[in-house]
Amino acid sequence: MVFHSRSDGKHRHFDRSLAPRLAGPSWADLAAIALLLVIALLVIVGVGQMRQPLTALNAAPVDLQLLHLPEYALLSTLRMFGALAASLIFTLTVATLAAKSRKAELIIVPALDILQSVPVLGFLTFTVMFFMNLFPGRQLGVECAAIFAIFTSQAWNMAFSFYQSLRTVPKDLDEVSRQFGFSSWRRFVRLELPFAMPGLVWNAMMSMSGGWFFVVASEAIAVGNTTIALPGIGSWLALAIERKDFGAVAWAVFAMAVVIVLYDQLIFRPIVAWADKFRFEQTASRERPRSWVYDLARRTRLLPSIIELLLVAGRTLSALSWSAPPRRQTLHPNKHIIRVPDGLWIGFIAVVCFGASLWLLRFISTSLTAADIISIVGLGFATLVRVAVLIAIASIIWVPIGVWIGLRPTWSERLQPVAQFLAAFPANVLFPFAVVIIIGLRLDPNIWLSPLMILGTQWYILFNVIAGASALPNDLREAARTFNMRGLQWWRQVALPGIFPYFVTGALTASGGSWNASIVAESVSWGDKRLQATGLGSFIADATAAGDLPRVAVGIVVMSAFVVTLNRTLWRPLYRYAERRLRFD
Structure with missing residues (x-):
C-alpha cells in the first residue's frame, strides 16, 4: 500500500497550479496577507502585555468589566498556543526517541505514565517559585509557569499518540524505505511523520481543548501564601465564580466559544484538510475535508513561494542519503547475552528510583505517619473506582459516535468545532449548578460530583x-462493502480492529486525565458554599490550598503509583496487542 494521493495529482504537494497566472498579487494574496498581518499584530500586542513588570498585575488586577474580556481572551489563547508549540516539539523529539530506542523507551514510557498522572496543581506547587526566580520582578516568570502548567495538560496525549503511530507503521512500507536506502532522517520525514500526521493533528486539537479545561488553575494561581491572577479567561472565570456572577460566567463561555471557532477555522480545519493527503490507502475517498482558508492559501501566489523557501532546508536534509557502512562479519551472541545491557540499564534506573524514594520518605516522615499514608492510599482506591466506571461509560457512548463521525468527512467538518468547544468547556462553569442541585436535592457528593471528572477527559476517547x-x-x-459486511460483523472485523490502537491511546490519556481532573471535580465551590467527595483529588486540592508540601508530595506519589500500575497492567498490554495484531500490513 501507499499513502493516499488523489487521482488528479493535486494533493501530492502544495498545488501551485491553482494559483492565478497573474503578473501581480491576486485578491487571494491580498486577503492572505491581511489575515497574516492581523494575526501578527495580535501576537505582538499579547506578547508585549506578558513582558510587563510583575507590579503591573497589582496595579491593574483582573476585573469583570466586559471591556477587558477581548484582551483576556487573546492572552489566554496565546498561552494555549505557546504551550501547544512546546508540546509539539516535545512530542516530535521524546516520542520519536521512545519509539526508536529500546533503552530510551524503558525510561520515557514509564516517565510519561508518571508525568501524565501528576496533576496540574502538583506542577504549579513546585514550579511557580522556580519560574518567578528565573525572571525576578517580571510577569514573564508567572507567564512561563502558567504556560508550563498548560503544557502538562497537553503534551502527554500528543506524545502517546505519536509513539503509538510510529510503533504501528506498516512493515511493508518500512521494508521498502530500507530497500531504497533511506537514512533515518529521510525515513522519518518521508514515511513515519506522514503516517502519524492524521492522528497527531486530531490529538493536537484535543490537547488544545483539554488545556482550556485547566485554564482556571493555570491562570488563577493559588499555592499556599502565593496568590497570582494572570489576566485571562481563566482568572475571569475564577473571579466570577467567587462572586457568584452568573452573567460574567456566561460572557466567559461566549468568549471561549468565539475563540474556539476562530482558531478552528483559521488553523485547525486547514491543517485537517492538508493532512488528509497522508491517509494510508490505495484508492481515493469520495469525500475529503474542506477548508476555505486552505483553499484560499492554495490560490495565492505568494504563500507557496514563502513555504517553498521555508522548506528548502528541510527538503535538503530529507534528501540526504548516507551510504551504509560496509558490513562486517559479526558474531550472533546468545539472546540471554543480548539482554544483559538491558538488565544493567533497568538496574541503574531502579537505583535512581530507590534513591529518590529514600529522599521522599525523609521529606514526608517529619509530618506524616504510616497511618496517614494508608489513609491516603484508601482515598486513591475511591478515586480509582470513579475513574474506572466513568471510562467504561464514556467508551460505550463515544466509540460508536466517533466511528460514525470519522467515516463521514462532511459531518466531521460540521461537528469539529462543536466537539472542540465541548472538550474545552471547563468544569468550573458547571460548579454553580452542581453545588445548587446537590445541596437542593440533598444528593450524595461522592456520587454526583463524579461526572465532573469525565467532562474534560471523555473527549480524548x-x-x-x-x-x-x-x-x-x-x-x-470498499472491500467490506463488496463482501456485504454489515452490523455486528462489520464492527467486529472492520471498525473495532481499525480504531483499536487509537482507542487505546484515547482511553489511556482519558484515564490519566480523569485522575488529574479529580483535583478540581472532587472539591467544588460556589461562593461560600463548598462540596467535597471522598477521594485523592480533594485531598491534594486541600493540601495545595494549605501549602502543605509533604501532603501534596505524598498525594502526587500515590496518584502516580495508581496510574502507572493501571497503565502497566491494562493499557500497555493492549498497546502491544495492537502493535502485533492490528496494524495495516
Missing part, C-alpha cells in the same frame, strides 16, 4: 476514535 475512523483505508471500506 472521541477525538482518537474519530482520528482512527478517518484513517481507515478507503480500499478496506
Whole structure:
C-alpha cells in the first residue's frame, strides 16, 4: 500500500497550479496577507502585555468589566498556543526517541505514565517559585509557569499518540524505505511523520481543548501564601465564580466559544484538510475535508513561494542519503547475552528510583505517619473506582459516535468545532449548578460530583476514535462493502480492529486525565458554599490550598503509583496487542 494521493495529482504537494497566472498579487494574496498581518499584530500586542513588570498585575488586577474580556481572551489563547508549540516539539523529539530506542523507551514510557498522572496543581506547587526566580520582578516568570502548567495538560496525549503511530507503521512500507536506502532522517520525514500526521493533528486539537479545561488553575494561581491572577479567561472565570456572577460566567463561555471557532477555522480545519493527503490507502475517498482558508492559501501566489523557501532546508536534509557502512562479519551472541545491557540499564534506573524514594520518605516522615499514608492510599482506591466506571461509560457512548463521525468527512467538518468547544468547556462553569442541585436535592457528593471528572477527559476517547475512523483505508471500506459486511460483523472485523490502537491511546490519556481532573471535580465551590467527595483529588486540592508540601508530595506519589500500575497492567498490554495484531500490513 501507499499513502493516499488523489487521482488528479493535486494533493501530492502544495498545488501551485491553482494559483492565478497573474503578473501581480491576486485578491487571494491580498486577503492572505491581511489575515497574516492581523494575526501578527495580535501576537505582538499579547506578547508585549506578558513582558510587563510583575507590579503591573497589582496595579491593574483582573476585573469583570466586559471591556477587558477581548484582551483576556487573546492572552489566554496565546498561552494555549505557546504551550501547544512546546508540546509539539516535545512530542516530535521524546516520542520519536521512545519509539526508536529500546533503552530510551524503558525510561520515557514509564516517565510519561508518571508525568501524565501528576496533576496540574502538583506542577504549579513546585514550579511557580522556580519560574518567578528565573525572571525576578517580571510577569514573564508567572507567564512561563502558567504556560508550563498548560503544557502538562497537553503534551502527554500528543506524545502517546505519536509513539503509538510510529510503533504501528506498516512493515511493508518500512521494508521498502530500507530497500531504497533511506537514512533515518529521510525515513522519518518521508514515511513515519506522514503516517502519524492524521492522528497527531486530531490529538493536537484535543490537547488544545483539554488545556482550556485547566485554564482556571493555570491562570488563577493559588499555592499556599502565593496568590497570582494572570489576566485571562481563566482568572475571569475564577473571579466570577467567587462572586457568584452568573452573567460574567456566561460572557466567559461566549468568549471561549468565539475563540474556539476562530482558531478552528483559521488553523485547525486547514491543517485537517492538508493532512488528509497522508491517509494510508490505495484508492481515493469520495469525500475529503474542506477548508476555505486552505483553499484560499492554495490560490495565492505568494504563500507557496514563502513555504517553498521555508522548506528548502528541510527538503535538503530529507534528501540526504548516507551510504551504509560496509558490513562486517559479526558474531550472533546468545539472546540471554543480548539482554544483559538491558538488565544493567533497568538496574541503574531502579537505583535512581530507590534513591529518590529514600529522599521522599525523609521529606514526608517529619509530618506524616504510616497511618496517614494508608489513609491516603484508601482515598486513591475511591478515586480509582470513579475513574474506572466513568471510562467504561464514556467508551460505550463515544466509540460508536466517533466511528460514525470519522467515516463521514462532511459531518466531521460540521461537528469539529462543536466537539472542540465541548472538550474545552471547563468544569468550573458547571460548579454553580452542581453545588445548587446537590445541596437542593440533598444528593450524595461522592456520587454526583463524579461526572465532573469525565467532562474534560471523555473527549480524548472521541477525538482518537474519530482520528482512527478517518484513517481507515478507503480500499478496506470498499472491500467490506463488496463482501456485504454489515452490523455486528462489520464492527467486529472492520471498525473495532481499525480504531483499536487509537482507542487505546484515547482511553489511556482519558484515564490519566480523569485522575488529574479529580483535583478540581472532587472539591467544588460556589461562593461560600463548598462540596467535597471522598477521594485523592480533594485531598491534594486541600493540601495545595494549605501549602502543605509533604501532603501534596505524598498525594502526587500515590496518584502516580495508581496510574502507572493501571497503565502497566491494562493499557500497555493492549498497546502491544495492537502493535502485533492490528496494524495495516
